[in-house]
Each structure stands twice: as structure tokens, then as C-alpha cells.
């Protein structure tokens with residue numbers, strides 16, 4: 001890899017999870033989807049419907065709107081994460097609330113990066129917990145029904161086994 005290739009790799013397909021439960025969450029997600037399409041060296045391939053779900057973790061916060069996007073990128077995982085965090089910051093994400101799994105204007109999670117298993121201080125990929133999270137599995141199934149999540153198995157099986165209580169697709173007319 002030459003110096004000019006720093007931060008880049010051959011094209012890899014990745015999935016990104018989007019979540020918001022503050023300041024018009026559906027609009028935050030739509031805006032973030034558009035922003036994903038503007039990341040350098042990256043293409044937005046697919047986007048799921050929007051889903052409303054009850055908060056996982058502390059219950060005393062608004063319901064979430066979630067979605068999943070498929071991207072093709074030649075950015076490294078670290079460079080892509082930096083781009084995702086820049087979008088979160090632009091959309092008013094406050095990381096100083098000090099509350100784990102607390103409310104947020106925008107959360108962008110790197111769910112999967114090709115078939116890479118990553119375990120560093122800054123990145124765990126596949127993102128922890130996605131094998132059980134209906135607000136990730138259902139939108140992902142919409143755009144990649146036959147997908148096998150690296151290290152976790154067939155999406156179809158994970159969807160069958162996951163708890164779907166309190167999640168529903170957002171009617172497009174209500175956006």
C-alpha cells in the first residue's frame with residue numbers, strides 16, 4: 001500500500017445501523033442516509049425502511065427509529081468509523097451525556113465490514129449484540145434476505161429466533 005492509499009482498501013461491502021430517538025428521529029435517519037451517500041470513496045447501495053422500536057436498555061427514553069444501509073467502500077474500517085462519527089457530530093450527537101445507551105439524535109454503528117472480525121479498542125466488528133437485536137435484524141433482512149452474518153450465521157435463522165416485541169415498520173405516509 002502506498003502513502004496515497006492510506007485509509008483505503010479494495011472495495012468492501014459493509015452494513016451500517018442507524019438509530020435515533022431525539023429531535024424528529026425519522027428526519028434524523030433520512031438525513032443520515034443521505035449523508036452516508038456523500039462519504040468519500042463510498043457508495044450507498046441500499047437502504048431499508050424505517051422501523052420504530054422500544055428502547056433496548058433504559059426504558060425511560062423515547063422510542064427509537066432504526067434503519068440499516070448497505071454501502072460499498074474502499075475506506076478502511078477506521079476511516080469509515082471516523083466518517084460515521086463526523087455525521088453523528090454534524091447531527092448534534094452529544095457524547096457527553098454520560099449515560100450508557102441513553103437517548104441520542106443519531107447513532108451510526110458499523111455492523112459488518114466484509115467478512116472481517118475486528119477487535120480493537122476503537123472497533124468491534126461485527127457490532128456486539130446484532131445477532132439478537134430485532135431493530136438491526138429486521139431492516140437488514142429487508143435489504144439482504146440471504147445474508148450470513150460473519151461469525152453469527154444465517155440472518156433468516158437469527159430473525160426467526162429474535163424477540164420482535166414492540167417493533168414495527170414505519171408507514172411511509174407518516175414520515
Ligand code: A4P
Pocket residue numbers: 018019020053054055056057064066081095100101102107108109110111121122123124125126127128129135
Ligand atoms: N465502537 C466499537 N465498535 C463499533 C462499531 N462496530 N460501530 C466504539 C461503531 N462504534 C463502535 O460508541 C462508543 C464507541 O464504540 C465509539 O467511540 C466507537 O469507537 P457510541 O456511539 O459513542 O456509544 P453508544 O452507541 O452509546 O454505545 P454502544 O455500546 O455502541 O451502544 P449501541 O450498541 O450502539 O446501543 N434501542 C433501540 N430500540 N434502538 C437502538 O438503536 N441503540 C442503543 C445503543 C441502545 N438501545 C437501543 C438502540
Ligand code: MG
Pocket residue numbers: 107108109
Ligand atoms: Mg453505537
